[in-house]
Amino acid sequence: MTKASVSKLVPRVPSRRQQYSQATRRALIEMGEELFTEHGYSAASLDQIVAGAEVTKGALYHHFSGKQALFEAVFEKVEGEASRTIQESLKGHQDPWDKAIAGLRQFLVVVQQPAYRRIVILEGPAVLGYARYREQEERSAYTHVYDIVDSVLEAGSWELDEPMVETFARIFFGAMSSAGEAVSTADDPETAAARVEAAITFILAGFQALAEQGDDGPTS
Amino acid sequence: MTKASVSKLVPRVPSRRQQYSQATRRALIEMGEELFTEHGYSAASLDQIVAGAEVTKGALYHHFSGKQALFEAVFEKVEGEASRTIQESLKGHQDPWDKAIAGLRQFLVVVQQPAYRRIVILEGPAVLGYARYREQEERSAYTHVYDIVDSVLEAGSWELDEPMVETFARIFFGAMSSAGEAVSTADDPETAAARVEAAITFILAGFQALAEQGDDGPTS
DNA sequence: ACAGCAACATACCGTCGGTACGTACTCAGA
DNA sequence: TCTGAGTACGTACCGACGGTATGTTGCTGT
Numbered sequence: 001m002t003k004a005s006v007s008k009l010v011p012r013v014p015s016r017r018q019q020y021s022q023a024t025r026r027a028l029i030e031m032g033e034e035l036f037t038e039h040g041y042s043a044a045s046l047d048q049i050v051a052g053a054e055v056t057k058g059a060l061y062h063h064f065s066g067k068q069a070l071f072e073a074v075f076e077k078v079e080g081e082a083s084r085t086i087q088e089s090l091k092g093h094q095d096p097w098d099k100a101i102a103g104l105r106q107f108l109v110v111v112q113q114p115a116y117r118r119i120v121i122l123e124g125p126a127v128l129g130y131a132r133y134r135e136q137e138e139r140s141a142y143t144h145v146y147d148i149v150d151s152v153l154e155a156g157s158w159e160l161d162e163p164m165v166e167t168f169a170r171i172f173f174g175a176m177s178s179a180g181e182a183v184s185t186a187d188d189p190e191t192a193a194a195r196v197e198a199a200i201t202f203i204l205a206g207f208q209a210l211a212e213q214g215d216d217g218p219t220s
Numbered sequence: 221m222t223k224a225s226v227s228k229l230v231p232r233v234p235s236r237r238q239q240y241s242q243a244t245r246r247a248l249i250e251m252g253e254e255l256f257t258e259h260g261y262s263a264a265s266l267d268q269i270v271a272g273a274e275v276t277k278g279a280l281y282h283h284f285s286g287k288q289a290l291f292e293a294v295f296e297k298v299e300g301e302a303s304r305t306i307q308e309s310l311k312g313h314q315d316p317w318d319k320a321i322a323g324l325r326q327f328l329v330v331v332q333q334p335a336y337r338r339i340v341i342l343e344g345p346a347v348l349g350y351a352r353y354r355e356q357e358e359r360s361a362y363t364h365v366y367d368i369v370d371s372v373l374e375a376g377s378w379e380l381d382e383p384m385v386e387t388f389a390r391i392f393f394g395a396m397s398s399a400g401e402a403v404s405t406a407d408d409p410e411t412a413a414a415r416v417e418a419a420i421t422f423i424l425a426g427f428q429a430l431a432e433q434g435d436d437g438p439t440s
Numbered sequence: 441a442c443a444g445c446a447a448c449a450t451a452c453c454g455t456c457g458g459t460a461c462g463t464a465c466t467c468a469g470a
Numbered sequence: 471t472c473t474g475a476g477t478a479c480g481t482a483c484c485g486a487c488g489g490t491a492t493g494t495t496g497c498t499g500t
Contacts, residue, residue, distance in 0.1 A: 126346035178394020202438035206426020218422035
């Protein structure tokens with residue numbers, strides 16, 4: 001092992017150049033988030049973004065391969081932050097049903113944030129394409145939904161194979177995205193959120209009822 | 221009442237000019253559907269579309285106010301056709317649960333059509349914006365979901381106000397859109413569809429179980 | 441001290457949505 | 471039958487925007 005390769009393993013203090021570089025990169029992502037959220041992907045021009053970040057297109061194309069790559073970076077940031085708050089909300093709950101409700105509540109909060117609505121839910125699929133969109137979602141908010149659904153179903157003591165759990169998770173994720181959108185566009189988001197919570201709770205209660213009366217569970 | 225205004229009430233045989241006009245309009249919409257489906261909204265250029273329809277941009281801008289208006293016309297066509305097939309599938313079923321399953325089955329068929337997936341589900345919200353998207357959906361596929369959900373809930377003999385039914389309808393619509401997407405991108409759409417059907421059936425069974433044990437129903 | 445690369449800046453290009461304007465054709469009314 | 475008006479396009483062009491090609495600067499390892 002050479003000296004050079006060793007130095008790569010040692011924690012390095014970033015040079016001033018690297019620090020500045022990261023600063024412009026962050027500035028671009030932040031302006032991207034702001035303008036993509038406000039005007040949408042196509043209506044937000046790169047000229048506006050670089051002007052807002054007080055750099056030039058040269059800087060942008062040094063850090064990102066193009067407009068879509070910038071959007072993807074913004075997407076990851078917004079999605080990551082949202083995912084983290086949901087994860088936080090799950091802590092301190094052991095019972096699957098409690099966890100489900102807690103996660104649902106936080107999701108309904110997240111989905112009302114303009115950036116998440118516009119970038120992740122509304123334009124994400126169209127801009128990234130479903131393939132990349134899924135890739136991103138798989139390692140973020142969706143995984144929490146999957147985990148919750150998995151534990152809820154396990155609590156019902158049905159023996160479901162992984163694809164069946166996946167199907168339920170997809171269904172709930174879609175339901176909550178749609179419900180979240182309805183909540184965030186409602187005249188009174190508070191009561192709208194309460195109604196969604198009541199509906200989901202009701203569905204979960206149906207699961208419990210089936211579990212208690214010894215239902216076989218879904219059979220594919 | 222003048223002669224002129226009377227003549228407007230009389231069914232008129234369309235002139236040759238009008239016939240040709242409608243033909244080019246249809247040609248534009250059909251090419252729009254084809255290219256929007258294949259390449260997406262932004263990647264499908266108006267030059268391609270008018271070339272494919274064998275007209276010029278003058279013709280396009282005579283019939284539509286712009287690219288978005290053409291997309292909206294295409295959207296209405298695709299959505300309308302899908303909605304009609306779902307409506308057809310509901311005929312001959314009286315029992316709410318049967319209707320729900322029949323509608324679900326047809327929806328899972330519809331959602332596998334590339335045009336519906338790309339234009340209605342994937343790009344519709346982003347291109348039209350959620351406001352116009354909702355307007356369109358309200359009078360088509362969503363209304364069927366609403367009707368079905370309404371009758372299912374009524375069969376459970378819970379007394380729910382309209383917003384609560386609306387909430388359930390939103391949830392199910394979102395669930396089915398997401399599930400449909402999962403089905404259409406699955407390696408084996410057949411079994412994926414079967415799993416979705418099993419999952420939804422299971423949820424509905426939960427409703428039935430709650431109804432039988434005299435549950436109060438969701439309270440907002 | 442110098443080579444070399446990272447981190448930008450500047451100038452420019454092609455494409456695309458949209459517009460302005462011209463034209464052929466139709467058709468109702470005098 | 472002639473004509474004015476309106477419809478249904480075609481043609482030429484513009485500005486904006488995403489992307490690229492080509493510098494320029496300054497840190498950094500050797």
